[in-house]
Amino acid sequence: MLYLGVDLGGTNIKAALVDETGSLVREAAAPTGLPRSAQSICDDIASLCLALAGDRTVAGIGVGCPGMVDGGLVRYSNNLAWENFAMADYLTAKTGLPVKVGNDANVAALGEALVGCAKGAHSAVILTLGTGVGGGVVLDGRLLTGYSGTAAEPGHMVIADDLHAPMCTCGRRGCFESLASATALIRMTREAMDAHPDSLMHRLAGEGITGSTAFDAAAQGDDAGQAVVLQYVHNLAVGVANLINIFSPQVVGLSGGVANQGEALLAPLRHAVRAMVFGSKFQPRQTTITTCTLGYRAGVIGAAMLLR
């Protein structure tokens, strides 16, 4: 059986024809072209999908959409400026196909859990370390969406309930996202550079500070860079250990730009997390902490898997 997967972003609509194993058969993309109406965007999604399918039989369309998704309804999407749009019904009317919609971060997590870094695993928590900390939780092959349909917001788990903790975009202080996103890493790097005018980070950041600046400096022995990496890894470890103490997943998979650091991130992270997991030494089966493998395709593959 074949499935259509759509990853709707603020910039591009990505779509793919995906087979039952999660392999891509064909891909296509179109600009999202914001600002424009939900109907107009969905007309383009429908055209992309019908063109990808051609005369092949497909089981349906899965869509990953930014924002709060509740069944086939997009309750609220800040990025798209949508409120209560019945996306699944609209797309079904346009294509004649069954449509399922999920939150984009959740859907990408489903892709990684079923086809990518956690393929075959009992359970997985996937975290995307980007502008924020997004993610999804997959238990027994199914996305955790909760009673409201909007579960799995690990980025808004407070890990530092403190008046002096960094402010999160959600308006609270000390959210995991405000301490472990790429944005947080860049903020910490900037603060360390201000405090250490002699740090190598100033030279490395010639083109602008990125999530790599502190890691690159640390690799070259820069003390201030190493301190930033240590603090960032600690913050990330606190949130990851919390999620392990709650879910005990078989796999924690990390994606997003920061995850590209690979072992420079994973090795100290695993070490820090192990000391934080409750009753770690008595647990016969430990959580594997790794990086995601599908890259930008996790979105379209996961969306297709909504229908499998």
Next chain:
Amino acid sequence: MLYLGVDLGGTNIKAALVDETGSLVREAAAPTGLPRSAQSICDDIASLCLALAGDRTVAGIGVGCPGMVDGGLVRYSNNLAWENFAMADYLTAKTGLPVKVGNDANVAALGEALVGCAKGAHSAVILTLGTGVGGGVVLDGRLLTGYSGTAAEPGHMVIADDLHAPMCTCGRRGCFESLASATALIRMTREAMDAHPDSLMHRLAGEGITGSTAFDAAAQGDDAGQAVVLQYVHNLAVGVANLINIFSPQVVGLSGGVANQGEALLAPLRHAVRAMVFGSKFQPRQTTITTCTLGYRAGVIGAAMLLR
């Protein structure tokens, strides 16, 4: 069909014959009599169960056991001083009945989720506010036990990652348990009494400080008591909101001594939590925060429900 449920504690073994609706048919108890061997304790459990069943047909025995339970194996129980004891196999050999074993807090949560405060709900997070913060998570009628079998340790979710946060019994600082257990409430009460020699709490605590001291003083208008209650409710709200942002459960149920405060706890807690839930105003279905209803019987009923 009838089921046997056993709640094994450090002081007593409680057992019950339970019907399919979760109603108690008969109860019995015996002292745990620590210290003594796992085998000797299980011999008493078997006798209690067989006596309760009499000549009735029962589907099997469910047991809630303190510590780290992995399938029918008790990996580690600090309270009982057990390590890697094959409890289910031992009890099956003694009784000829199928046996399932779960962590005691998890099993009590299953009872509340299926028969008590969250009966009929899509999902529930149950928290016991006692010496620590125990709990369990029930999704679609099933306990979340995770890959290791030992999931759902919400008490060891760090909510205040800070060198000055209170030390938890697990050796880390700022765990939910160290800030929202009855033990934490008593510590906060003692600290406030030391700082406020004129507080009503001194008179009310004549017999010793309890989890009610600050609530009782607050109800009589004592400023220091009200400050303790406010801070405690805030701490509890941070952890509860984290769990809602992660699970979006239909019900959060609170048990343990502190939960006996009822609306004096629940009303300010609901108010505080609502402001902390991510995207709360766009969610069509909100989590209900309530108190548990089964009392000490949650353990035996939940244990029996392991077999339903």
